Every structure is written in C-alpha cells, then in structure tokens.
Amino acid sequence: MTMTHTLTPTADVDTDIDDVARLIDSDGSRVDDAELERWVTDVDASMLRDLYRDMMLVRRIDTEGVALQRQGQLGLWAPCQGQEATQIGTARALRPDDFAFPSYRETGVCHVRGAQPQDFVLAWRGEVHSTYDPYAINTATPQIIIGAQTLHAVGYAMGIQRDGTDQVAATYFGDGASSQGDVNEAMVFASSFGAPAIFVCSNNQWAISEPVAVQAKFPIAGRAPGFGIPSMRVDGNDVLACLAAMRWATDRARRGDGPSFIEAVTYRIGPHTTSDDPTRYRDKDEVEFWRRRDPIARVEALLRSEGAFDDEFAASVADAADRLGAAVRSAALGAVTRPAIEVLDDVYAEPHTGIDEERAWFQAYLDGFEGEEDAR
The missing domain is CATH 3.40.50.970 (Thiamin diphosphate (ThDP)-binding fold, Pyr/PP domains)
Incomplete structure (x- = not known):
C-alpha cells in the first residue's frame, strides 16, 4: 500500500484528520478499509x-x-x-x-x-x-x-x-x-x-x-x-x-x-x-x-x-x-544518588586517557568543596 491521496495543503491543526487511513473511528465504530x-x-x-x-x-x-x-x-x-x-x-x-x-x-x-x-x-x-x-x-x-x-x-x-x-x-x-x-x-x-x-x-x-x-x-x-x-x-x-x-x-x-x-x-x-x-x-x-x-x-x-x-x-x-x-x-x-565523580563511569567501555584526565580534574574540583558542610 502506498500513499495515494491527493497532496493538498494541510488544514488547521485541529481539522487535519480526514485525509488519513483508519480502522476505528473516534466513536469506536469500525471503518471499512x-x-x-x-x-x-x-x-x-x-x-x-x-x-x-x-x-x-x-x-x-x-x-x-x-x-x-x-x-x-x-x-x-x-x-x-x-x-x-x-x-x-x-x-x-x-x-x-x-x-x-x-x-x-x-x-x-x-x-x-x-x-x-x-x-x-x-x-x-x-x-x-x-x-x-x-x-x-x-x-x-x-x-x-x-x-x-x-x-x-x-x-x-x-x-x-x-x-x-x-x-x-x-x-x-x-x-x-x-x-x-x-x-x-x-x-x-x-x-x-x-x-x-x-x-x-x-x-x-x-x-x-x-x-x-x-x-x-x-x-x-x-x-x-x-x-x-x-x-x-x-x-x-x-x-x-x-x-x-x-x-x-x-x-x-x-x-x-x-x-x-x-x-x-x-x-x-x-x-x-x-x-x-x-x-x-x-x-x-x-x-x-x-x-x-x-x-x-x-x-x-x-x-x-x-x-x-x-x-x-x-x-x-x-x-x-x-x-x-x-x-x-x-x-x-528510592533512587540513591551516586557520588558526583561517578558521572564519568561507563562513558567508555574500555579505559580512556581522556576520561582519566577529566576524572582527575573533576575530583580536584570536588575536593575544593570539602569542609563546607561542616562550616555551615
């Protein structure tokens, strides 16, 4: 079955529903196709x-x-x-x-x-x-x-x-x-x-x-x-x-x-x-x-x-x-949020030097927040 309808400009979004194939009408009745x-x-x-x-x-x-x-x-x-x-x-x-x-x-x-x-x-x-x-x-x-x-x-x-x-x-x-x-x-x-x-x-x-x-x-x-x-x-x-x-x-x-x-x-x-x-x-x-x-x-x-x-x-x-x-x-x-550093886990299936560098940078960034919880 290929598309056989005449290509006419689309109507407004709320009425463009007639030029379609269907088997069940909106009232639940069967359609012969x-x-x-x-x-x-x-x-x-x-x-x-x-x-x-x-x-x-x-x-x-x-x-x-x-x-x-x-x-x-x-x-x-x-x-x-x-x-x-x-x-x-x-x-x-x-x-x-x-x-x-x-x-x-x-x-x-x-x-x-x-x-x-x-x-x-x-x-x-x-x-x-x-x-x-x-x-x-x-x-x-x-x-x-x-x-x-x-x-x-x-x-x-x-x-x-x-x-x-x-x-x-x-x-x-x-x-x-x-x-x-x-x-x-x-x-x-x-x-x-x-x-x-x-x-x-x-x-x-x-x-x-x-x-x-x-x-x-x-x-x-x-x-x-x-x-x-x-x-x-x-x-x-x-x-x-x-x-x-x-x-x-x-x-x-x-x-x-x-x-x-x-x-x-x-x-x-x-x-x-x-x-x-x-x-x-x-x-x-x-x-x-x-x-x-x-x-x-x-x-x-x-x-x-x-x-x-x-x-x-x-x-x-x-x-x-x-x-x-x-x-x-x-x-x-019930989800348990993992440590932030683990966002880099599973990015690659095998070890990757780029990820190792990102991990080292991100860990140093996270370490900068140590002690803030105690201070508050």
Missing part, C-alpha cells in the same frame, strides 16, 4: 484487549512521570498522553530481534520492548546516563538530539543488510524533527541502499510552539516518495491502523523491498515537556477537540460494542496500572 484491514485479520477481541491494556499502562507511566516531576523528583518529563495508539500499535508489530530507535517521547515503545519501571525515571532524575541496556531489549537509548536517531537507525539497517538477516530497524520522531537535516539525510541513505528501515513520524501537530501547518504546507507523508520511499498516512489515534501500517512496512523490509515511511496523525494533549506551558500558544477548544478523539476511549467503545469489555476486565487493567504506577514511583523515590 480493505487495504488496511488485510494486515490485521488476526486481531480478535483478546488481542484488542491486550492493546487496550498496553495503552492504559503507558498512560499510567506518563501520569506518574508528570506527577514526579511536579513534585521535584524528576528533572524533566516529556509527556506522551494522546499518542499511545501510535506507539503501542507500531511497536507491537515489531519482532523482539528488530531494533527500535526512539526519541525522548516514546514511553510506549520502550514499554513494549521490555523497559522496566526504573528505566522510565532514573535518567530523567539524572541518576544515570541511560537506564536499560540497549542490547537487552533491542532499543536504543532515547535520543534527545532532534532527529539524530534516524541516522542511527539507517546505519543499523545497513548493517542488517550486510549480516544477511531479515530484521528491521524502526525509528521514531515528531513532525518538528521532519524538518531537520538528519531525517532527510537518513532517508537519502535508506533509499539509496534499500535499507530495511522504517520511519515513523508521530505528527502530534506541534513542534513545541510551532504548529505543523506552518512548517509543513503539505502532508509530511508526501515527502518520502520524493526520496523513493513509499509512505502511508494513518490515524495515529487508531491503534489498529497503526498496527496495520507497521505490519505493511515490516513486511516490505523483510522481503528486501527497502524502507517505508509512516505518518501517524495524532495530538500531544500535554505540554512538549514539563518545562513548557502550552496554554500560551494553543487554544483550549483545539485540545478538547482532540480529547474527544482519545485513542484509549475509542478502543474501549469498540470492545464494549462487541461485548468484550466488562467490569472484571476493567478492574484487572486498573489493578495492573496501579501496580505499575507504584513501581515507577518507588523506583524514583
């Missing part, structure tokens, strides 16, 4: 409940992260509320041996890949450089530098080619990052070498305070074909559509047909990060417009219509969310 549906024919009520549970757990992690930052326990947090369907749907289409390259907002991707409660908070708390071992869950460290992870993913994908396996590399970035040179350069390399790389653009309508309609006059999915990369534009608040799109992309990659591009049209309900005040640049009516298209609520509505959502299931999900939320809080509140 044969091309998309063929990729999710195996998804029954049980699998749909699993996707719902995943999204609920991710929302709970996100809620705890915001609360912990507001309480001074974390230095920063990048909320993902509203984007759960994009993250869960696409990540669930990956195999364990595939490699994911997320940005700083892909809490759901990290959850699906196997990140543990402490992995979501210790880096944001400043206790460690990175929490999980990337090779333990085949997921790179969340990237702060905008768009850099796309180059990393394509490089890894080119390595996959040389290994002769059928793995794929999937990279996640936002609409703002799509304007970065790194993303465009990554697409050049991916296309030129036919690398098994998948670009997932979470178009959440805002690059901090810059609306997508200002930086992208046409749908972002339209850029990829210019690089020779087939693309698909889907409803990013529809977990089934996101699952289907990623299966389409992974199938192409595993068959040796090269890279694919997915634009998931979604919305960032919260601030860009907890240091941001979105009320200064967004209208509350716009936010409410998107709240009514909540990705979790629409799956619940669909499950209820099929008789697959009852009080027992709701209670089990709520209990799992409570336990996960408690574990995330415990990981943050």
